[in-house]
Amino acid sequence: MIIGIDLGTTNSLAAIWRDGKAELIPNSLGQMLTPSCVSLDEDGSVLIGQAAKERLQTHPERTAAVFKRFMGSDKIITLGDKKFRPEELSALVLKSLRADAEAYLGEPVTEAIITVPAYFSDAQRKATRNAGELAGLRVERLLNEPTAAALAYGVHNTHSESKFLVFDLGGGTFDVSILELFEGVMEVRASAGDNFLGGEDITKAIVDLFFQRQELNTSLRNDGRLMQRLTAAAEQAKRALSAGEKAEIDIFINERQHTMALGEGDLEQVCAPILKRLRDPVERALRDTNLRTSELDQVVLAGGATRMGLVKRLVTLMFGRFPSCDINPDEVVAMGAAVQAGLKMKDSALNEVVMTDVAPYSLGIDVAVRVSQNQSSSGHFSPIIERNCTVPVSRVKRYFPETDNQAFIQLEIYQGESRMVKDNIRLGELKISLPPNKSVDENAIDVRFTYDVNGLLEVLVKHVETGKTDTLVIQGNGGMMSPEQIQARFKELEKIKLHPRDTLEIRTMLARADRIYQQLRGDIRQWLGQQTTSFEGVLETQDARQIAQAKRRFQEILDSIENDNRIHTDLNDE
Incomplete structure (x- = not known):
């Protein structure tokens, strides 16, 4: 049995494809959304979901949230007397979802489709796959979140032809994808995004405004319990403004009551920089497809933060039409993951559906560029795979060392679109030894990048003259776990008991x-x-x-x- 999982920054949920449709799986509380929160109880057991979320204010030192933003990094999160990596906390959430699915379905669950932001890097994707393995799941596919949302919308319209854009703003990430549907084929034409932009940033902007208007001492930001209470109050105000024109934050700080009124105009003003950041990926995706907004048949909303009035208004102004939200934006990604699970299981109801995806960013290496006979300029980005190539994709480019008799080449691998590597995201480094006593021309190497449907990158280097070929694993990335580390931590996490x-x-x-x-x-x-x-x-x-x-x-x-x-x-x- 393969389940689809939306592993979100704020909330996570699971779904399954059966009887010709996607079906959400309720958790032990009967709710579809499980907060992506983990708390270590005083008895040593782990609380997942709503129970952990309730403890954010009362036990902030033993509770973690928003750890998805640190996937693929070497950040360590301490809960009580235990330390966790972000993918380990994600694994605990996945274990909870898996247990809920097994209880609901009445059979073991060992395989999953897990969604990721389209703009997640190679390291972040591998960390997500590791989280699945740590949870005891075989990850059949990493599926881009906006692609999943598109699948949920398009699965019953496979005979129509349309172009549509998915605007996916979740708690911590923002993605936009443009897709074309024709003759049962769903083709992703372009993707763009921002891994550090979401509803959490709007909440933080409200908190910052509260500090400013109430003239609070910035040292109060070091008070974990106070900040969680204030963040919760800002969350409620944000939700209230989704339904009305005014909200109020009312909180006691050091025995003194602090109250702040918040209107739609206040929120739009404080969120202006965030709204501007939402425009850039949309414009980039449209440019890459050479499409005008008038050529889109539909704009689809996904992600809980799109419930906000100011976000809906921005989308309406950008595209000159009201967006579609026929499917609950909190649930649409999980529903699409279930469709992908059905495709993987070759369900007869999905026989006519074919889906393609793209590489959402360019991948390349750091090179030096010759500017004159005796001078070169280093730190330039040389793309090998250009963004929005249909995946799976494999591309090769030939490179030469800078000098004769060079002993090795240090390949620095980057993701991004900037001309200089300093403005892109470093993924890792590869050290390639060269045969001795060779000229520049004799030491040419072919560098092949292969990017698969899961968004994982493989680098293969071939020495042109000798024919020696090596497949190299990216080293030096502090966010990566080795297979041995995964196995060791799997055994450790097995000892940690989830609350019954x-x-x-x-x-x-x-x-x-x-x-x-x-x-x-x-x-x-x-x-x-x-x-x-x-x-x-x-x-x-x-x-x-x-x-x-x-x-x-x-x-x-x-x-x-x-x-x-x-x-x-x-x-x-x-």
């Missing part, structure tokens, strides 16, 4: 109560503490009937308190 699914609902309720308790003051705070103690007392009885009644009552209490206008720190995210 059958008690996760109660654990989530208690974490939520703890968060709300810390936000309250006075009599209501004391009363909630008493109610929580009473609920815990019922749990001790292990009487299923009493517990079910107590759960309903306690849930009503929490909902009632949190719906009170005095509470403005809901943790929901775009």
Whole structure:
């Protein structure tokens, strides 16, 4: 059984293709979205999803979120007394999704299609694949997120011809892809994006505005619990502005109440630099396809942040039409991943669907350029694979050493579009030994880049004169894990116990109560503490009937308190 997984910055979810359609898989709480949060409980077990999200404010030192942004890096995240790499935290989220899928389907799940931002680098893609392996999954395919969204929209329209653009703004990344659908073939024409642009940046802009208007001391930014509370309040204000024209942030800091009104105009002003950054990838993708906005048949929204009014208005102004959001933007990528799983399983309902994708960025090496007989200029980017080539693709270019009798060539590999490598993203380095006592012409090498449908890069170098060919693995990238490290960490992660699914609902309720308790003051705070103690007392009885009644009552209490206008720190995210 192959499942499709949208491994998101803010939320993750899984889906399956069966009975001729994509079907979302609920988690143990009955919800489709699982927050991409991990928390280490005091008993050593790991909480995933909503329970972990509730602990962001109360236990920030033991809880992590937004770690997708660090995939492919050597960043270490500490939770309590344990240290994790970003792909290991992602693996824990994947393990939770896998457990939910197995409980829902009633059979083992060992294979998955996992989506990634179209603009993820080679290192980030490999880190995502590693996360799947650490979760005990065989990753059948890494699928670009906007391509997945397009699949979800286009799978039932395979006989029509259309050109459409997918505008995918999630919690932490932004991608845009232009696709053409004709005679059952879905062809990606161009992709562009920004791996550090999303709803989280809008939230941060609101937080920064709050600090500015309230004239708060910047040292308060070092207070983890306060920053999580303030971020949660900004999140709620952001959501409120998606439904109305005004919102308010109301929070106590050092026994003093701070209130800030926020209107649509305020948000548009503070987000102006972010909105400008959204335009650039769209314009680049249109240029690469030589298309005008009027030639697009449809503009499709994906990603939770596209729910925001200012984002919808920007898209409407850019394209001169209202965008399509027939499928829930939070769910459309997972639905597309399920379609790809169906294609992989060769489901008869998808026999007529063929999909192609492209390399979203140029890949090349650092070279020196001769500017005169005695002078050269170093640090230039020489593309081997140009962006938006249909994948899989393999390209080769011939290069020469700078001097006679050169002992080796140091190949520096880059991703990007700038003329100079200093403005591009370094992927790694390859050291190639050369035969001794050879002239420049005798030491020519052919460098072949092969980029596959998963967006993974292989580099092959052939010495032209000797015919010696070596396939080299990119070294020196601090974000990469070796196969031995993956196996060792797989065994370590196996020892870490995920909180039992059958008690996760109660654990989530208690974490939520703890968060709300810390936000309250006075009599209501004391009363909630008493109610929580009473609920815990019922749990001790292990009487299923009493517990079910107590759960309903306690849930009503929490909902009632949190719906009170005095509470403005809901943790929901775009």
